[in-house]
Amino acid sequence: MSRSAHPAGPRHADVLPEGHYTAPPADLNVLDHKVWAQTVGRGADGVVTVGGVDVKTLAERHGTPAYILDEADFRARARAWRTAFGAEADVFYAGKAFLSRAVVRWLHEEGLNLDVCSGGELATALSAGMPAERIAFHGNNKSSEEIRRAVEAGVGRIVLDSFQEIVRVAHIAQSLGKRQKVQIRITVGVEAHTHEFIATAHEDQKFGIPLAGGQAAEAVRRALQLDGLELIGIHSHIGSQIFDMSGFEVAAHRVVGLLKDIRDEHGVELPEIDLGGGLGIAYTSDDDPREPHEIAKALTEIVSRECDAARLRTPRISVEPGRAIVGPTAFTLYEVGTVKPLEGLRTYVSVDGGMSDNIRTALYDAEYSVALVSRSSSAEPMLARVVGKHCESGDIVVRDAFLPADLAPGDLIAVPATGAYCRSMASNYNHVLRPPVVAVKDGESREIVRRETEEDLLRLDVG
Ligand SMILES: *Cc1c(COP(=O)(O)O)cnc(C)c1O
Numbered sequence: 041m042s043r044s045a046h047p048a049g050p051r052h053a054d055v056l057p058e059g060h061y062t063a064p065p066a067d068l069n070v071l072d073h074k075v076w077a078q079t080v081g082r083g084a085d086g087v088v089t090v091g092g093v094d095v096k097t098l099a100e101r102h103g104t105p106a107y108i109l110d111e112a113d114f115r116a117r118a119r120a121w122r123t124a125f126g127a128e129a130d131v132f133y134a135g136k137a138f139l140s141r142a143v144v145r146w147l148h149e150e151g152l153n154l155d156v157c158s159g160g161e162l163a164t165a166l167s168a169g170m171p172a173e174r175i176a177f178h179g180n181n182k183s184s185e186e187i188r189r190a191v192e193a194g195v196g197r198i199v200l201d202s203f204q205e206i207v208r209v210a211h212i213a214q215s216l217g218k219r220q221k222v223q224i225r226i227t228v229g230v231e232a233h234t235h236e237f238i239a240t241a242h243e244d245q246k247f248g249i250p251l252a253g254g255q256a257a258e259a260v261r262r263a264l265q266l267d268g269l270e271l272i273g274i275h276s277h278i279g280s281q282i283f284d285m286s287g288f289e290v291a292a293h294r295v296v297g298l299l300k301d302i303r304d305e306h307g308v309e310l311p312e313i314d315l316g317g318g319l320g321i322a323y324t325s326d327d328d329p330r331e332p333h334e335i336a337k338a339l340t341e342i343v344s345r346e347c348d349a350a351r352l353r354t355p356r357i358s359v360e361p362g363r364a365i366v367g368p369t370a371f372t373l374y375e376v377g378t379v380k381p382l383e384g385l386r387t388y389v390s391v392d393g394g395m396s397d398n399i400r401t402a403l404y405d406a407e408y409s410v411a412l413v414s415r416s417s418s419a420e421p422m423l424a425r426v427v428g429k430h431c432e433s434g435d436i437v438v439r440d441a442f443l444p445a446d447l448a449p450g451d452l453i454a455v456p457a458t459g460a461y462c463r464s465m466a467s468n469y470n471h472v473l474r475p476p477v478v479a480v481k482d483g484e485s486r487e488i489v490r491r492e493t494e495e496d497l498l499r500l501d502v503g
Pocket residue numbers: 134136137155178277279280281316317318319360361362363364460
């Protein structure tokens with residue numbers, strides 16, 4: 041591949057267009073472990089390695105684009121959450137962030153539980169051997185068939201999201217001769233400091249039953265009356281990509297307030313509360329996420345303080361991190377196809393994937409970083425926008441980032457922190473094939489989700 045210099049694109053010294061960037065980093069070759077998986081590093085030859093395998097080898101073996109997942113990092117993060125919360129609390133990994141059978145086995149081995157929110161996620165969890173009692177079933181519109189399968193399998197809890205569902209689950213459980221453990225998901229009126237589309241605890245939204253106006257108390261009343269249900273707790277999930285613990289503080293205060301009202305009205309102390317997930321990760325070096333042990337300490341302190349004040353026994357706490365476990369463990373490896381400098385604006389770098397493997401930039405205005413990984417470079421930084429190959433001008437992977445000015449077709453670049461909500465939200469737009477997920481550990485790589493093929497696509501097309 042020739043590396044002929046392309047016409048001069050904008051440089052940091054030029055007038056820069058508007059965007060979400062600050063000054064370019066001092067050295068583009070340095071990889072910040074805030075955003076890169078733990079075992080990622082740059083070898084003496086300039087090639088980036090992960091889990092002891094270099095990215096050129098990974099590209100040859102598995103092709104590009106590919107999600108490259110650091111298995112040791114995943115296990116370490118899962119373990120850190122498990123250890124931080126200890127024996128007095130449960131950690132449910134939110135499967136929607138990224139789920140595969142290998143991931144289910146890792147979670148099982150590391151002692152975590154699992155949240156699912158569809159029949160497909162439930163099937164994946166069960167087929168990989170997750171014990172049903174360690175699975176929680178979520179969702180605002182579970183079908184009767186999904187509920188029946190979950191009850192039959194013996195899931196540890198179903199999280200009820202509406203008045204209709206309270207009755208539906210009770211009937212199904214009763215018809216199967218079972219008493220299903222359930223929690224009721226409530227909205228506590230907290231708006232987490234995050235993007236509107238992913239904020240989920242303010243009241244004007246589809247999830248949960250509002251605490252306001254006594255609706256949550258009424259839901260509890262009904263659930264306690266139904267023989268098919270064993271109400272074990274209250275659930276609250278206030279949003280995603282949250283850095284500020286104060287939202288959890290208010291949520292815990294209100295959830296405990298409801299537990300107290302339940303005790304006063306029914307003489308029952310519910311044994312569990314779930315405070316959801318939503319803990320933020322670093323997508324760029326500007327983000328400063330909290331460590332699991334800090335989060336565990338903050339949450340358990342808040343809950344026991346609130347319970348002491350209400351003279352309640354402290355319930356068993358559970359949390360549901362998804363992004364915080366898998367997000368930082370993977371990067372997407374792309375090959376550069378074209379490099380197009382636009383005078384006075386920026387340089388468009390086209391890669392062999394795009395919005396089909398990472399919709400978050402288009403959907404949430406998410407910010408990412410990017411690095412040249414198949415070699416190091418001492419060229420000066422150029423302001424770049426990494427775009428995909430789809431027929432859509434909004435097909436942007438990284439809106440604003442600096443890459444070395446000698447970037448050329450054939451170079452491999454990687455976007456870190458793509459472990460969560462990328463493969464799980466991937467689409468076949470333009471009939472582009474979804475990339476594999478490659479787990480790397482101790483010098484070995486293996487596909488845990490294989491690359492989609494044209495045969496896979498055509499198999500569904502039965503017209
Ligand atoms: C999405 C979701 C989570 C996980 O959110 P993250 O931001 O990935 O931690 C946890 N619980 C519920 C109920 C969710 O909907």
